[in-house]
Amino acid sequence: MVNTHLHFDHAGGNTRREGSRVVPTFPRARYVVQRGEWEDARHPHERSRASYREDDFVPVAEAAQLDLIDGEAEVAPGVRAVPVGGHTTHHQMVVVESGGETLIVPTDLLPTASHLPLPFVMAYDLFPVATLEAKRQLLGAAADGGWRILFYHDARTPVGRVRREGDGYTLEVDP
Ligand SMILES: [Zn+2]
Incomplete structure (x- = not known):
């Protein structure tokens, strides 16, 4: 795990x-x-x-x-741990690739679906600007790749995909 x-x-x-x-x-x-x-x-x-x-x-x-x-490591077939920093110096996210689909578990990089706007970062973050930059990179790649994102701290919207809209992103939840 x-x-x-x-x-x-x-x-x-x-x-x-x-x-x-x-x-x-x-x-x-x-x-x-x-x-x-x-x-x-x-x-x-x-x-x-x-x-x-x-x-x-x-x-x-x-x-x-x-x-x-x-640093980055494949911890099981199709499961990678990827450092993102921001929340803690060595905070990492999990990337799961299976059957052509990608699921990202960014945990405290994107704790809830309400944190999609880039400047919405947590007061708990040790390095908020690093969180912002990591979010910018992740959300762009997730929108382009059609990746699913799991929101660890969100009880209402646990999983969704993001789509670019103007300068930001909106969420699409699977039916
Ligand atoms: Zn934490």
Whole structure:
């Protein structure tokens, strides 16, 4: 499985309690994390500290299930982890290609469908201008390629495609 980053609202499912211990939720999985994100989570600063909980990721390393990668990597056939930065220094998205279709899981790069306008970036982002540039690149490619986008934090519109309209993008949701 891929952790786009190690904030608790994304990595909280990595582990579970078993009696007094915390163990990986998926005992046979490997957990793919960017090495830089791992290091930032282990050594957070005053701004990021509240977003990282060691119980979400240290037990994964202790169980020898952590798979640290440096940069873009194919983590399974047709599944790529691609660094995008912005939200955290080493935040990555997931690209799934299957049967001629492409699904993007940008997580906190595009948390909800309401974040399609380029300047709509989250106050949580460490590098908002990097988020804006990564969005510009992703949305252009997604519109041109007809890719589906999964909006991790959007309960109403979990998946859609984008289409160029004027300077921006509109969403098309599958019927
Ligand atoms: Zn986050």
